[in-house]
Amino acid sequence: VLKLPVGVSMYKHNSKLVSLTGDRPTGHLHLGHLVGSLRKRVEFQETYNQFIMIADTQGISSSLNPDLVAVNIKQIMTDYLSVGLVPEKNTFFVQSTIPSLCEITSYYLNLVTLSRLQRNPTIKQESAEKGYEESMPMGFLCHPISQAADITAFQTDVVPAGEDQKPLIEQSNEIVDKFCNLYGDGVIKRVEIIYGNTARLLGIDGQAKASKSLNNAIFLTDPPEVVKSKVYSMYTDPNHIRVSDPGQVEGNMVFHYLDAFYDNYAELEQLKADYRKGGLGDTSVKAILYQVLEEVLEPIRERRQNITNFVIDEILHLHWYKANSIASQTLSNIRSAIGIYSLNTN
Ligand code: ATP
Ligand code: MG
DSSP, X not given: OOOOOOSOSOOOOOSSOEEEEEEOSSSOOBHHHIIIIIHHHHHHTTTSEEEEEEXXXXXXXXXXXXXXXXXXXXXHHHHHHHTTOOGGGEEEEEGGGOTHHHHHHHXXXXXXXXXXXXXXXXXXXXHHHHTOGGGOOXXXXXXXXXXXHHHHHTTOOEEEOOGGGHHHHHHHHHHHXXXXXXXXXXXXXXXXXXXXXXXXXXXXXSOSOOOXXXXXXXXXXXXXXXXXXXXXXXXXXXXXXXXXXXXXXTTOHHHHHHHHHOOOHHHHHHHHHHHHHSOOOHHHHHHHHHHHHHHHHHHHHHHHTTOOHHHHHHHHHHHHHHHHHHHHHHHHHHHHHHTOOOOOOO
């Protein structure tokens, strides 16, 4: 089924700009991924040379269960294909299968200070969520560095991602600047983050972010009855007790999700006005949201039916060669720029 070149000795980037994103295989993808990143990736696959990485090495630093990671890789690949990402237009790969990334990371470790990592807002936030305090693993603390290795290894121009990734992109660019200062320009490059239409989708419980590990998300795999019960349990306005009470739209998850997914803007503005005035009950708005989400999720469920583990294995095998070639090439350039000793094999 797959029409991909095999047996090519060395892949070179064509003139297209490069897009790269990654997801930790810590569970199924959810609506936050869809609006924060996946929809942009579907758009970008048409014009960018797009790489999509399953960040298992990084996943191990947070979930610490390699058996689960293997299963989750299949799940995430299924999620990618089910939203309309196609193997002919993307390069899918698993982070741990590209050894150059670890070596690049080890050189970058010298370009970042401990205090800089400890001040990274994403690290601070995720560490608080995980309750690490003094027992933070180094692998977790250093993940902004390994992420810079991932980004730069593929000569990435853009990363379509959510707002939580901004500090990590800044960290990558700082590493690039430092590297260029020390070892010269033209080996690795700065990158730009591009947000989806919702830079941060909040949790159904009203928490700062819908996330796999906080289990406060609607997953792409949730069946209709689960979507329904999640929508009906959503955090709304606690002071909107009777239908006739005026309600608050801000901080109300039902409206936050409608903002992200409902494309009938005129109707949405009317709903907000009615809710604010009083007379529109939570149950009625939730029924609308449920319908809107079902329209988003139904085609995704349908595509999922045809994806087998065999197809996933085949894609990962075929795409590995290209990903590995490009990362090795960058590593080789980095080694030369730094002046790392290399054995003369002639
Ligand atoms: P974990 O809880 O394991 O960190 P996660 O749900 O945060 O999982 P990641 O794998 O960390 O998911 O993120 C993958 C990509 O999806 C990143 O680009 C991230 O910015 C984006 N993303 C994740 N959650 C959201 C969200 N709630 N809103 C917008 N973008 C999101
Ligand atoms: Mg995350």
